[in-house]
Amino acid sequence: MTSRHILLNAFTMNSVGHINHGLWTHPRDRSGDYTRLDYWAELARTLERGLFDGVFIADIIGVYDVYGGSVDLTLRESIQLPVNDPLLLVPAMAAVTRHLGFGVTANINADQPAIFARRLSTLDHLTNGRVGWNIVTGYLDSAARALGQAGLAAHDSRYDQADDYLDLVYKLWEGSWDDDAVVADKARRFYSDPAKVRRVVHEGPFYRSEAYHLSEPSPQRTPVLYQAGTSGRGQLFAARHAECVFITATDKASARRQSDALRRAALDAGRRAEDLKIFVGVTVVTDRTEKAAREKFEDYRRHASPEAGLAHFSASTGIDFSRIGLDDPIAYGASNAVQSTTKLAKDKGWTKRQILAELAMGGRYPLIVGDAAHVAGELESWIDEAGIDGFNLTRTVVPESYENFIDIVVPELQARGRYKTAYAEGTLRERLFGEAARLPTRHYGSRFRHLRN
Amino acid sequence: MTSRHILLNAFTMNSVGHINHGLWTHPRDRSGDYTRLDYWAELARTLERGLFDGVFIADIIGVYDVYGGSVDLTLRESIQLPVNDPLLLVPAMAAVTRHLGFGVTANINADQPAIFARRLSTLDHLTNGRVGWNIVTGYLDSAARALGQAGLAAHDSRYDQADDYLDLVYKLWEGSWDDDAVVADKARRFYSDPAKVRRVVHEGPFYRSEAYHLSEPSPQRTPVLYQAGTSGRGQLFAARHAECVFITATDKASARRQSDALRRAALDAGRRAEDLKIFVGVTVVTDRTEKAAREKFEDYRRHASPEAGLAHFSASTGIDFSRIGLDDPIAYGASNAVQSTTKLAKDKGWTKRQILAELAMGGRYPLIVGDAAHVAGELESWIDEAGIDGFNLTRTVVPESYENFIDIVVPELQARGRYKTAYAEGTLRERLFGEAARLPTRHYGSRFRHLRN
Numbered sequence: 001m002t003s004r005h006i007l008l009n010a011f012t013m014n015s016v017g018h019i020n021h022g023l024w025t026h027p028r029d030r031s032g033d034y035t036r037l038d039y040w041a042e043l044a045r046t047l048e049r050g051l052f053d054g055v056f057i058a059d060i061i062g063v064y065d066v067y068g069g070s071v072d073l074t075l076r077e078s079i080q081l082p083v084n085d086p087l088l089l090v091p092a093m094a095a096v097t098r099h100l101g102f103g104v105t106a107n108i109n110a111d112q113p114a115i116f117a118r119r120l121s122t123l124d125h126l127t128n129g130r131v132g133w134n135i136v137t138g139y140l141d142s143a144a145r146a147l148g149q150a151g152l153a154a155h156d157s158r159y160d161q162a163d164d165y166l167d168l169v170y171k172l173w174e175g176s177w178d179d180d181a182v183v184a185d186k187a188r189r190f191y192s193d194p195a196k197v198r199r200v201v202h203e204g205p206f207y208r209s210e211a212y213h214l215s216e217p218s219p220q221r222t223p224v225l226y227q228a229g230t231s232g233r234g235q236l237f238a239a240r241h242a243e244c245v246f247i248t249a250t251d252k253a254s255a256r257r258q259s260d261a262l263r264r265a266a267l268d269a270g271r272r273a274e275d276l277k278i279f280v281g282v283t284v285v286t287d288r289t290e291k292a293a294r295e296k297f298e299d300y301r302r303h304a305s306p307e308a309g310l311a312h313f314s315a316s317t318g319i320d321f322s323r324i325g326l327d328d329p330i331a332y333g334a335s336n337a338v339q340s341t342t343k344l345a346k347d348k349g350w351t352k353r354q355i356l357a358e359l360a361m362g363g364r365y366p367l368i369v370g371d372a373a374h375v376a377g378e379l380e381s382w383i384d385e386a387g388i389d390g391f392n393l394t395r396t397v398v399p400e401s402y403e404n405f406i407d408i409v410v411p412e413l414q415a416r417g418r419y420k421t422a423y424a425e426g427t428l429r430e431r432l433f434g435e436a437a438r439l440p441t442r443h444y445g446s447r448f449r450h451l452r453n
Numbered sequence: 454m455t456s457r458h459i460l461l462n463a464f465t466m467n468s469v470g471h472i473n474h475g476l477w478t479h480p481r482d483r484s485g486d487y488t489r490l491d492y493w494a495e496l497a498r499t500l501e502r503g504l505f506d507g508v509f510i511a512d513i514i515g516v517y518d519v520y521g522g523s524v525d526l527t528l529r530e531s532i533q534l535p536v537n538d539p540l541l542l543v544p545a546m547a548a549v550t551r552h553l554g555f556g557v558t559a560n561i562n563a564d565q566p567a568i569f570a571r572r573l574s575t576l577d578h579l580t581n582g583r584v585g586w587n588i589v590t591g592y593l594d595s596a597a598r599a600l601g602q603a604g605l606a607a608h609d610s611r612y613d614q615a616d617d618y619l620d621l622v623y624k625l626w627e628g629s630w631d632d633d634a635v636v637a638d639k640a641r642r643f644y645s646d647p648a649k650v651r652r653v654v655h656e657g658p659f660y661r662s663e664a665y666h667l668s669e670p671s672p673q674r675t676p677v678l679y680q681a682g683t684s685g686r687g688q689l690f691a692a693r694h695a696e697c698v699f700i701t702a703t704d705k706a707s708a709r710r711q712s713d714a715l716r717r718a719a720l721d722a723g724r725r726a727e728d729l730k731i732f733v734g735v736t737v738v739t740d741r742t743e744k745a746a747r748e749k750f751e752d753y754r755r756h757a758s759p760e761a762g763l764a765h766f767s768a769s770t771g772i773d774f775s776r777i778g779l780d781d782p783i784a785y786g787a788s789n790a791v792q793s794t795t796k797l798a799k800d801k802g803w804t805k806r807q808i809l810a811e812l813a814m815g816g817r818y819p820l821i822v823g824d825a826a827h828v829a830g831e832l833e834s835w836i837d838e839a840g841i842d843g844f845n846l847t848r849t850v851v852p853e854s855y856e857n858f859i860d861i862v863v864p865e866l867q868a869r870g871r872y873k874t875a876y877a878e879g880t881l882r883e884r885l886f887g888e889a890a891r892l893p894t895r896h897y898g899s900r901f902r903h904l905r906n
């Protein structure tokens with residue numbers, strides 16, 4: 001069911017702090033250079049040297065204001081604030097690479113569908129088919145208020161809205177221009193064939209539009225679709241739309257439950273189990289020897305901020321942990337963040353003291369510390385035991401955490417036959433799935449081809 | 454009143470056809486490469502070699518469907534369709550240049566203010582302060598329908614909406630973060646100072662928002678503001694907001710009337726006449742000798758499409774010229790495009806035959822054909838007689854039209870002391886105005902600094 005080769009994304013954000021909070025204070029950390037183009041270009045070159053499948057760029061359009069009821073710690077520790085636009089990094093990173101893929105996060109509430117469809121088509125053109133979209137419906141009240149809404153819509157209604165949004169962008173990406181619509185024949189003065197381009201008409205419950213897609217067909221048309229929702233409704237959404245699913249799990253058994261459920265849902269939706277590539281977020285600290293790796297970890301953790309990690313966790317769960325005693329039982333029922341259901345179920349009976357201990361590196365992702373053999377073995381066992389396809393590798397101290405992984409772990413995985421030794425040719429979708437550049441016909445989005453008004 | 458040095462933007466669009474329609478069919482024209490990053494990177498390098506102040510990237514988010522009541526000719530001749538997102542070109546062009554400015558067009562109906570504010574701040578960071586925004590309120594019914602609106606709002610109401618949009622983005626750009634809010638002190642674990650970052654609250658007639666600006670202060674904060682409206686209401690808008698104004702004029706006298714009116718309006722708004730840099734769109738065809746330039750022009754015009762130019766003009770004026778006889782009087786009163794008022798007043802009494810004759814190069818911009826001395830002399834006389842500051846140089850056959858201008862005209866202008874011989878240092882605003890990187894205090898937007906909730 002899983003790929004022979006482990007798939008690998010670098011997990012990052014156009015910000016200082018991302019997952020492992022506090023590490024921006026490490027003397028060697030350069031995440032404060034996030035406003036510089038050359039920083040991102042260098043990162044892209046590094047990742048392509050390491051044969052990473054992609055860089056996955058997270059995003060939020062609100063702020064974390066649950067912990068202590070303010071943004072004070074968020075600002076002091078730069079907990080995903082400031083955060084700049086992720087899409088604008090892609091052209092500069094694509095210009096210096098040939099194969100690296102780009103998974104960009106975009107909230108459906110941020111952009112109108114027709115405008116967003118063109119934006120992604122533009123990126124797919126400019127990258128020659130290397131773009132993926134991480135579909136986000138939003139979970140922050142502060143984001144809704146920034147956009148002039150009274151507050152966040154109900155969870156399931158957000159997925160209904162996302163379904164409608166997807167229907168419209170599929171029509172634009174898949175249905176507005178035929179494959180052979182662009183002729184570009186200079187001698188005949190014939191750029192596009194009007195008989196092969198059509199206006200999309202959409203009247204959905206949330207969106208309406210009458211529009212020609214403004215972009216001519218790009219290599220992939222629909223970008224590779226990523227999604228991260230693991231609630232019941234989120235799984236239904238993923239089963240219909242997602243090609244790559246990003247899950248968070250603190251142990252392999254939890255990841256196994258999620259991946260099994262997702263693949264069953266995909267089968268129920270008429271797709272194949274392997275039509276979903278499932279990625280787990282992990283943190284790796286490695287060095288040439290076990291001892292050196294442990295020492296590096298101890299050095300890193302002295303710069304990490306468990307409290308900042310807790311503030312981030314407050315925003316994810318809606319629980320203000322600043323008001324909870326170290327050993328009080330956590331009233332997880334108070335959470336309004338449905339995305340965290342699975343995590344909270346597991347957290348049952350935990351105390352803040354235990355959570356803080358897990359946040360030694362400032363983030364709650366599974367932590368693997370060790371030399372090449374140890375890390376490679378752990379990653380293999382995650383793949384095999386959890387039934388997943390790959391990893392979103394968080395950053396710790398950048399860029400050295402990527403460089404260490406590439407120089408130390410990648411050769412070991414290659415020696416074990418678990419990692420590619422060269423990129424395959426083709427678009428991101430072709431490389432991930434070994435099939436065509438466009439959505440397969442068994443994907444829901446393919447039904448929007450050959451629209452006729 | 455005008456600068457000693459002529460200001461110069463390359464005027465382009467993320468599309469095949471832009472102003473001089475039909476020239477994409479010229480054997481040497483490469484505008485069909487617009488989907489390639491290396492095409493844009495090469496163009497940026499060329500323009501920086503020529504010391505261009507900026508590249509001004511036009512945009513539309515609708516289609517031209519007035520001529521013949523369809524998009525048929527629009528598609529066949531690629532009259533700004535397909536058209537890709539302009540902002541995504543900037544990071545790739547900025548990565549290979551140090552001084553070139555970027556004027557990007559964005560319609561206020563396309564993006565929500567808080568999201569857009571972050572997008573432009575991101576670009577201002579990544580370009581190190583080289584970004585301008587061409588504020589567009591939209592004039593195409595097809596764009597409104599693409600966004601799910603019943604149709605285009607009334608002209609003056611669009612400017613009221615734009616005023617409200619600007620108030621909100623000023624608050625985010627100028628008021629949300631103090632200059633010294635970002636400390637980034639690793640030893641003290643202190644990235645931003647919560648006492649110096651505040652939430653913006655906006656309750657306007659069109660927009661409401663409660664938001665922290667997501668981006669830390671960028672070099673210019675508010676990007677350099679461009680605007681192109683020249684109606685009465687448009688002039689009022691420009692007088693309040695614009696720093697650069699792009700006007701279209703078929704002769705110097707008309708340009709003079711517009712520039713005088715704009716500068717008067719700026720004075721009335723408490724600004725200086727020279728606070729507006731005024732650019733006129735022109736088309737130049739040049740070569741080493743007058744004879745070679747004339748021959749090049751004859752070669753180009755054989756590939757131009759006056760009919761495509763007419764279809765574009767139909768969209769600008771709302772008049773379907775396909776239904777009008779060559780020598781019939783033009784019922785310009787039928788126009789619903791208020792932006793074109795000044796142009797149509799001038800066009801009074803014209804016939805389609807005369808308009809087609811003016812469209813020899815496929816576009817209606819003033820055409821200057823000749824050797825270095827002739828072109829330089831004409832540009833100087835436009836500057837001096839029309840009271841303007843510079844030009845938006847349209848493309849004809851690309852990239853050679855830019856290369857010709859740089860190799861032939863620029864040295865002549867430099868010899869005459871009318872063009873810089875090196876870039877000044879600093880942000881785009883500093884280079885254009887010789888003042889600070891941020892809006893001057895006499896600009897309306899500056900009053901949104903130091904907000905207190």
